[in-house]
Amino acid sequence: xxxxxxxxxxxxxxxxxxxxxxxxxxxxxxxxxxxxxxxxxxxxxxxxxxxxxxxxxxxxxxxxxxxxxxxxxxxxxxxxxxxxxxxxxxxxxxxxxxxxxxxxxxxxxxxxxxxxxxxxx
Amino acid sequence: xxxxxxxxxxxxxxxxxxxxxxxxxxxxxxxxxxxxxxxxxxxxxxxxxxxxxxxxxxxxxxxxxxxxxxxxxxxxxxxxxxxxxxxxxxxxxxxxxxxxxxxxxxx
Numbered sequence: 001x002x003x004x005x006x007x008x009x010x011x012x013x014x015x016x017x018x019x020x021x022x023x024x025x026x027x028x029x030x031x032x033x034x035x036x037x038x039x040x041x042x043x044x045x046x047x048x049x050x051x052x053x054x055x056x057x058x059x060x061x062x063x064x065x066x067x068x069x070x071x072x073x074x075x076x077x078x079x080x081x082x083x084x085x086x087x088x089x090x091x092x093x094x095x096x097x098x099x100x101x102x103x104x105x106x107x108x109x110x111x112x113x114x115x116x117x118x119x120x121x
Numbered sequence: 122x123x124x125x126x127x128x129x130x131x132x133x134x135x136x137x138x139x140x141x142x143x144x145x146x147x148x149x150x151x152x153x154x155x156x157x158x159x160x161x162x163x164x165x166x167x168x169x170x171x172x173x174x175x176x177x178x179x180x181x182x183x184x185x186x187x188x189x190x191x192x193x194x195x196x197x198x199x200x201x202x203x204x205x206x207x208x209x210x211x212x213x214x215x216x217x218x219x220x221x222x223x224x225x226x227x228x
Contacts (some may be wrong), residue, residue, distance in 0.1 A: 037165075045157075045165065045208055047217040054200075059215050062170075093165055105212035107155040109176065112165040 002110045006096045009115030019025070020081040022096030022112055028031040030074040032053050033099040033106055036081050038092035039114075046092075050099060051079065051108060064090075086119045089091070093117075123148045127220035133228040142195040142223045144209035147216070149189045151198050153213035156185055156194045159222075168207075169194065175212045 008020040022034070032052035049060045049070040058070050069082040079096060093116050097108035123146040134140045144154070152172040157165040167176040169185035172192055182197040196203055204227055209220040 015138075044222045045159075045210075045219040047210075047219065050217075061216050100170070102153065102212065104150075105217065106155045107167070107170045107210065107212045108157075108165075109167050109170075111166070113164055115125065 002098065004096050004098065004110060004112035006094065006112035009072045009094060009117045011075065011118045011120065012083075012121055013121055014086060014088055016086050018086065018117060020083065020094055020096075020115060020117075021078045022099070024077045024079070027098065029077040034072065034078075034079040035097045035099050035106070035108060036070065036094055037097055037108065037111075038090075038117075039095045040089075040092045043092075048094070049081065060106045082119070086117075088119050091117060091119050122216055123150070123214055123218050125209055125211055125218050125220035127207075127223050128183045130221070131221060131224045133224060133226050134199050134216060134228045136201060137198050138228075140199055140203075140225055142196075142207055142225070144187075144192040144194070144220050145189045146192070146211055148214075150211065150213035151188055153211060154185075154187070154192050155210045155212065156183075157210065158203075158205045159208065165208065188227040196225075 006022045033119035033121040051070045055072045067085045071073040072079040095114045096112045098110040126145045153171045156169040159165045173185045206222045
């Protein structure tokens with residue numbers, strides 16, 4: 001069974017940092033791109049970032065570019081999101097998701113349960 | 122950036138009735154569109170990809186259609202477990218973008 005276990009959320013102060021993790025199982029991890037999608041309280045879904053299976057190609061939403069860094073360790077079947085210079089507006093549930101490749105882009109076929117990030121002073 | 126607009130924001134439907142949800146894109150593309158279902162306190166679940174292909178395990182009462190700028194998700198006969206929020210997502214271009222969601226509630 002494909003499973004994603006996201007963790008690392010918590011309370012951070014504005015300007016602070018957090019590191020999210022997502023442990024994957026049940027599929028050949030290095031063969032799939034992975035993404036992070038967030039959902040602010042009471043709001044819709046917002047794609048944040050994704051990373052290719054090799055880890056060499058990454059994309060970011062403008063709202064987090066230069067502050068967040070996605071990475072992966074294929075030996076540990078884990079994807080990470082280093083979140084620096086956090087802002088109040090980064091408060092959200094963060095979901096990791098497994099992506100399926102198409103010639104044009106990626107959609108998310110399996111999602112983690114989410115980890116909550118709260119940025120507040 | 123492709124902006125995705127969903128309508129209506131809320132749809133009130135009786136169990137057993139048909140529900141039609143719309144998703145409009147600000148730029149035209151062929152079929153790189155997915156639909157997700159999200160229930161309160163849960164992660165989203167993939168329903169449809171390629172605009173019209175049901176994901177594994179998704180009941181046949183869910184169907185997707187459309188291309189260009191207009192896409193539709195149809196639920197042929199609403200079951201109690203279908204009351205949820207539905208999101209469309211385009212994956213034709215980065216950044217990947219979602220619509221604002223349609224909440225399907227019990228009438």
